[in-house]
Amino acid sequence: MARAAKYRVPEAGLPELEAKLQQFEAMYRFAPVGLCLIDAELRFVHLNERMAAINGSTVAKHIGRRVEQVIPAIADQVLPVYRRVLETGEPVCDLEVHGTLPSDPRRAHVWLVNSHPVRADDGQVSGIVTVVLDITERRRAEEELAAVKERLAEAQRVAGIGSWEWDILEDQVWWSDELYKLMRKEKSRFVPSFDAVFEAVHPDDRPDFRRQLDATLQQDLPYVLEFRVVLDDGDVRTFHTSAALVRNADGLPARLIGTARDITEERRLEAQR
Numbered sequence: 001m002a003r004a005a006k007y008r009v010p011e012a013g014l015p016e017l018e019a020k021l022q023q024f025e026a027m028y029r030f031a032p033v034g035l036c037l038i039d040a041e042l043r044f045v046h047l048n049e050r051m052a053a054i055n056g057s058t059v060a061k062h063i064g065r066r067v068e069q070v071i072p073a074i075a076d077q078v079l080p081v082y083r084r085v086l087e088t089g090e091p092v093c094d095l096e097v098h099g100t101l102p103s104d105p106r107r108a109h110v111w112l113v114n115s116h117p118v119r120a121d122d123g124q125v126s127g128i129v130t131v132v133l134d135i136t137e138r139r140r141a142e143e144e145l146a147a148v149k150e151r152l153a154e155a156q157r158v159a160g161i162g163s164w165e166w167d168i169l170e171d172q173v174w175w176s177d178e179l180y181k182l183m184r185k186e187k188s189r190f191v192p193s194f195d196a197v198f199e200a201v202h203p204d205d206r207p208d209f210r211r212q213l214d215a216t217l218q219q220d221l222p223y224v225l226e227f228r229v230v231l232d233d234g235d236v237r238t239f240h241t242s243a244a245l246v247r248n249a250d251g252l253p254a255r256l257i258g259t260a261r262d263i264t265e266e267r268r269l270e271a272q273r
Helices: 017-030 049-054 075-088 136-159 177-182 194-200 203-219 264-272
Strands: 034-039 044-047 092-101 104-119 125-134 161-167 172-175 223-230 236-247 253-262
Touching: 034 049, 049 125, 075 092, 075 104, 075 125, 104 136, 161 177, 172 177, 172 194, 177 253, 194 203, 203 223, 203 236, 236 264
Parallel strands: none
Antiparallel strands: 034 044, 034 125, 092 104, 104 125, 161 172, 161 253, 223 236, 236 253
16 A cells, blocks of 8 residues: 655644654554544645545545545535534544545445544644544445345234244343234333243143253254243233254254244134134
């Protein structure tokens, strides 16, 4: 990676920043994130190639120029933050900045920006070190995942199917929103667990429940079971559940991932017929 272009701070400016340039040189050169040093007049003093690329320009076109001259499209988002750091001497972390690059104006980007004060020997804030990470792809992946989860939740609601997962090693249980509804539990008040599920199983069905579970964990037999559940209001419902066992690298049962469906009405209709 080429060395960043140098900017000689005027004597009337902040010559103490020159010492900082050597301190950050190695980090600037090899860091996978954008890094820059800005003086109190909000001019670029030093930066790495990654930072220049994020801003859609070259290192040389940054040095000595003010922030609003280099990145006018997002200046309104970062300038208030830089001024706050200079005035308070406190860092501003995890700021999300949204905008486009001059080289790619049609594509929206999201950057995570962390700005820290640089102090002179007398303790006064003389500049700002900014670290920038492009999180565009991460945000896009998170949005896509959220959309998939939303579609899955809607599909479960329509089909009346809940999903669940039991982390066997940590003994932690997760339920989907639809399963909370099927079990008539409030998500904000109830924490699912194996013991709570077993307690809800009808006493007459507990032996089969335990026998099927042991067969799956010990012999890898398919986990498919029909059992009755006694809800908190005393209503008895019949559930059908099936699950797949996941073992860890040591071959130990690690997770049981499955679905559950209330088949009470189906069984009543069959009995009537």
